[in-house]
Amino acid sequence: MYRILIVDDEKLERNGIKFLLKKTGTELEVFEASNGRDALELLKHQKVEILLTDIKMPYVSGLELAEKVSSQYPEMKIMMFSGYSDFSYAQTAIRYGVSDYILKPVDPFEFQKTMKKLLEEIEREKAEEVQLIKTQDYLYQFFLQNYLYGGKVDIEEMKRNLDFQQYHYMVLIQTSSSFFEMEEEIFKEKLKEEIRRDFFYLNLNAGEGLFFFKEKHSDYELLCREIYQFFKLRYNTECLLAVSEELKSFEELPAVFAALEKVLEDQFYQPEEHIFSLKESEDRETNTALGDAELLKRILEDIHHQDMAHLKNHFEQLKIVYHPEKAYSEMYVKFLFSSIIKEIYEAMDLPDEKRLSREIDRLYRARRLQDVWKLTEKAMEELEEYLAEEEKGTRSEVTQVKNYIYQNYQEELSVDILAEKVYLSPGYLSYIFKQETGMNLNRFIKAFRMDKAKELLENSQKKISQIAREVGFSNNSYFCRSFREYFGVTPESCRKGTAEYEKMGTEI
Incomplete structure (x- = not known):
């Protein structure tokens, strides 16, 4: 639908123009004003695509109206009517950005022809604007992905174009299917309606999307729960979500994005969880008060998954839990660390049960906690050497995939x-x-x-x-x-x- 404003001090003339507009067969919303002053007041509150105005009117003439409109609303099309055939009016009208100048009495055929041209011009300009926005959006996506993945980009140029200073939080979403291959605009609008807030969306691939939010003071874990329910209930899609801490600067985006990826990559430790916070993840890394049962569970998983990096990290945390200055049950601690050694030997599939029995016996005869640690660390070193020899630097599963x-x-x-x-x-x-x-x-x-x-x-x-x-x-x-x-x-x-x-x- 197009919005048109007719400005003429003669009601009969306005009715005549409305009649001709109906004949175009185009869906239109028509507004009226009896002079240029009223027209300018109406335009403050109502967007209009086409202005049809007479020249000679009280208070503010058609030429004065065209001058003001062309400076305040440059995208508006202006058609001017006049009973005067003086060429000087036409010259002035063109200078004020008037698209067409028609003499009164209006020729219906000429009017229809001129209106058709104006409407086609508006359509063409809208299509060009949409294409420009799409092209700009593609460039945003291209440069931003390049930046997040560590490519070389002009950071200052990125800042000027993307205006990311307004965004304060990132949420990375991974789905178990190719969800993000669906129509982007449909999905985005439905999600915006559901969570009642705006966001910038970056498609990473068919299974991952990155969302940027503006609100500084908001419960983002609650928001993530809403998004999780949106995916599950509306699209029957399971997903994992990781939310960042508050973004301090544009320059930190790649590092924060990498941290979000890592949080989701580590989620196999908590398969029952779907929402992860970068802050909570960092707290877990530095939290030395994790329970021994939880740490033992993770260590046994590390051994099973042949994950030496996490095994060493969790083992160091377990050592802190059982620091010599702390009170602990000697037999329980020896039982706990012997469980780790047994799991390591089973992972290496060693047939020498006598050797395992000797190592466990040495552990139970150890007088100091540090000796228990050393025996366990020795078994971990053997596991690392075994994996290096077994895999020769490449995991067979990765190669198969x-x-x-x-x-x-x-x-x-x-x-x-x-x-x-x-x-x-x-x-x-x-x-x-x-x-x-x-x-x-x-x-x-x-x-x-x-x-x-x-x-x-x-x-x-x-x-x-x-x-x-x-x-x-x-x-x-x-x-x-x-x-x-x-x-x-x-x-x-x-x-x-x-x-x-x-x-x-x-x-x-």
């Missing part, structure tokens, strides 16, 4: 699907994949698919929609958007070779 991606990138892929292939939990697979490759699993899948798409665009004449399907995208528009955000150019430009790319990912 990468090979599966290479051979099945056309099919639906997700962390859940890939974890099932190698009999690991999704959280643990995510963790070891990042440890081995330095890249998030979902991002690895996207990077490989993008490279394949680029290769097909440059070396085949297949339709873009066909290429999208061949590299695993069910949604063609999402493929085109992802390609542009990843390479900084459209698939069409890539095929024509009319633009240079700056690839934003690590080579596979």
Whole structure:
């Protein structure tokens, strides 16, 4: 619908123009004013696309009205009527930005022709504005992703264009499916309605999205619970959410983003949880008062998952819990540390049961707590050497997953699907994949698919929609958007070779 303002001091003339407007067949909302002064007052409260005005009117003439409107509302189209055929009026009208000048009495055919031209011009300008916004949004997505993943960008230019000083919190969301491949605008508007607040959304890949929020003083864990319920109830999709602490500066975005990724990668320690806070995660890292039962549970999981980094960290925390100055039960502590040694020997699948019995016996005969620690640390060192020899630097599960991606990138892929292939939990697979490759699993899948798409665009004449399907995208528009955000150019430009790319990912 278009809004039109008719300004003429003669009611009969206004009625005549309204009659001609009805004949256009276009849905219009028509406003009236009897002079330029009233028209300017109305425009303060009502947006109008087209102004139809007479020249000679009391208080404020049509020319004066056109002058003020062209300076205050430059996007408004102005059509001027006059019973005077003096060319000087037309010259002045053009100088004030008047689109068309029609003589009275108005010729209906000429009026219809002029209105059609004005409406088409408005449509064209709106389409160009939408395209400009889309192009700008693609560039925002491209540069911001590049920045978050550690690419080289002009930070000052980013600040000027993105205006991220207004955002104070980030929430990273991972889904168990390709949820973010759906129509972006539909999903965003529904979520905004649900949580009743605005946000900036950055699509990372089909299974991950990053959300930026403006509110400084808000319960973000409560917000995350609302978002979790939104995904689960409306879309039947399970997700994990990690919320940052308050962002202090634009420069810290990459580090905070990396920390959020790590929080979700470590979630296999708490498979029953869905919402994680960066602050709570940091508190857990420094909290030396964790219960021994919880620490023992984590240590046994570390051994089972062959995760030496976390094993060493949790073992150091356990040592602090049982510091020599603290009161403790000697037999219980020896039992606890002997459980760790037994688990280590079982993980190494050593057939020498006598050796295990000797080590446990030595531990129970130890007089000092430090000797108990040393015996346990010695077993941990043996485990580390065993894993290094066994795996020769690469986890077999990661290799299997990468090979599966290479051979099945056309099919639906997700962390859940890939974890099932190698009999690991999704959280643990995510963790070891990042440890081995330095890249998030979902991002690895996207990077490989993008490279394949680029290769097909440059070396085949297949339709873009066909290429999208061949590299695993069910949604063609999402493929085109992802390609542009990843390479900084459209698939069409890539095929024509009319633009240079700056690839934003690590080579596979």
